[in-house]
Amino acid sequence: MKAPKFWYKSLTLISLTLLPVMLLYYLLTKINQMIKSPYKSKVPVICIGNLTVGGTGKTPTTIVLVERLVSMGYKPHIISRGYKGTELGPLRVDTKIHTVTQVGDEPLILATFAPTWVSKNKSNGIKVAVKEGADVIVLDDGLQNPSIYKDFSIITVDAKIGFGNGFLLPAGPLREPINSRLKNTNFLLSIGSVKDQNKFISQYKHKLNKAKHIQAEIVPIETGMNWKGLRVLAFAGIGNPEKFFTSLHNLGATIVATKSLNDHQVFNKKILSRLKIEATQLNAQLVTTEKDAIRLPQEFRTNILSLPVRLKMKDWAQLESAINILLKG
Template sequence: MRPPAFWYTAPDAPDVRSRLLSPLGALYAAGTARRLRKGAAFDPGVPVICVGNINAGGTGKTPTVIALQMMLAARGQAAHVVSRGYGGKLDGPVRVEERAHSAADVGDEPLLLAAFGPTWVSRDRAAGAACAVGEGASVVLLDDGFQNPSVAKSLSIVVVDAWRGFGNGRVLPAGPLREPVQTGLARADLVLTIGPEEAQARFDATWAPVVGAVPRLRGLLKPLQTGLIWTGLRVVAFAGIGHPEKFFATLHALGAEVVATHPLEDHQPLDDRLLGRLIADAKAQGAQLVTTEKDAVRLPQTLRSQVLSLPVRLELVDPAPLETALDHLLTRRDD
C-alpha cells in the first residue's frame, strides 16, 4: 500500500492520526531495539559494508549499492552483495544467476545488482555472508541490513531521500521510521542524502541539526546516457519504486512527453492483467511504454523488447568522505 500522507507532515506539527498511533510506534521501536540487542553478530572475516535506511520503503539503496560495487571493483576488491531478496521465493543462500533466476525467484533488486557483481540472496544474512566469503568475497555489501544484527558491520551507510527526509520523525505506524532517528544515527558511520539541490536544502532546514556530527554525503540520481533521445518522445510511464513521482519527474526533465503515469506499489508484481492494461493505455495514446531499470527486471522476457527502461546512477557531490572511509577500511584489513 502507498504510505499515508500524514507520515510526511512537518515533525513540529504532527497530524492527529500520528499522535494517536504514537503508542504503537513506541512498541515498534522497542521491538527493533530488542532485536538489535540479541546475541553476538557473526564476523565473516572480511569488511562488511551495510547500506540501509531508517525509513521504511525506498530511499535509493539500490543505486548506492551499485555505486559501491563499482568503487570497490576499481580498488581491485571482489565485492559480493548479500540481500534478503525481498519479493522472491527462494530462502537461500543462493547466488543469483541472471539467466537462471527470475525476479519471482530472488526479488527484483538482487536480479538487478547481479548485473554489476556477485550477488547472494539469503533470508539468513550470516549464512549468506559466509557463502560469499567462501566463494572469494573480499568485501561483503549488506543490502538493507541496518536493523539486522546477525552480521558484524564494518561500515554502515544510512541512505535518505532528501525530499522526504525522515518524514514526521515518528516510528511505524505513526510515521515512516523503523526506529527513532537519533537511535539509528548513533550506529551510522555515514549519512547519504539523495536528491537535487532544492531537496538537499529542504533536508538541511529540518534534519541537519539531528544528523549532527555524522559525516554527510550528498548525491543525485542521474539518468545514464544511452544514446536514446527522449526529447519529444510520447511515453506512458509506470514505476513500482518507493517514490514513483521522482521517476516521472526525471522523464519530464529529459524532455519526454509524458502522456500518462501509473504509480505502482514498491515491488508490485507485473501480472498479465496489469500489463494488459498498461499496453492498452500506451496503444490508445500512441505512446511508448517506459519504466525504471528495477521494474524492467520483473517484466516477462516476451515484453522486455517492447518496454523502454531508464537506468539511473548515483553521482556523489563530494565522494571524498566515502573514499576516505573505504580506503581506511581496506587498509585496516590489510594491516
C-alpha cells in the same frame, strides 16, 4: 504498499492515535536487539541501509559502491535477502538462470555488477561469500538486522522527503530513532537535486553533526535515446515513483499519463494488457524503470522502454578515504 500521506505531514490525528502502537513497536525492536548475538564476519562488512520505509536509493548506492571497490582493487560480494523471492539461499544469483520469482528484482540488477548472493539468513550468505573469495561484504539493506555485526554503515535518505514526521512505525515512516542511529553510523548519504539537498540541510542541520554527511544525485544514463517530445505513459512500482516521472520530464518527454503502482508490483498479463491498451489510445509509448523492467514478462519487454539511472556522488574523497582506512587497517 504505498506510504501513507500522514507520514509526511508534521502532526496529524492519525499519527497521534498510533503512538501507543509505535511505543510497542519500539519496545519489541529493542528487545530483539538485546537478545540477538551478532555474527562477526572474517572480512569487513559495509552495510547500506535506511531509517525509513520505502525507496531511498539503496540499490543505486550499492552499485556505485561495488564499482568503486572493484576499481580500488577489492573483491566485493553483495548479500541481499532477495525480497519477495522464494529462494532461501545462500544462493549465488545467475542472471541467465534465475528469475524474479526466485530471487527478487534487485539481486538480478546487482548481480550484473558484482557477485550477489540471496540469503534469508544473512550470516550464512556472508560465510559462503567469504569462502568464494570475497574480501569485503556489501550488505544491501539490513541496517536494523541485529544478527550481523557491521564494520561500516551508510544510511541513504531521500533529500526531498527526509525523515517524514519523525515518528516510528506505524505512526511515521521511521524504522528506528534518528539520533541514536546516526551516532553509530559512518556516513549519511542524502540523495536528490541541489534544491532538495539545500532543503534537507536546512531542515536537519541540527542532526547532521551526528554522522558525516555526503550528497549524491540519481541521474539517467546516456543511452543515445532521444526522449525529447516523445509521448509516454510512464508507470512504476518503486518506493518513490515521482522521482522517475520527474526524470522523464527533465529529459524532455511529454508525459501524457502516469501510473504509480505498489513497490515491487507483480506485473501480470492483465495489468500490462490494460496499460498497453491505454497507451495505444493515448498514442503514447510505455516507459518504466530499470527495476520494474526486470519484472516484466518476456513477451512484453520488446514493447516497453526502460530508463536506466545511476547514482552520481558529489565528492568521493571522504567516503573513499574512510573505506580505505577500514579495509587496509
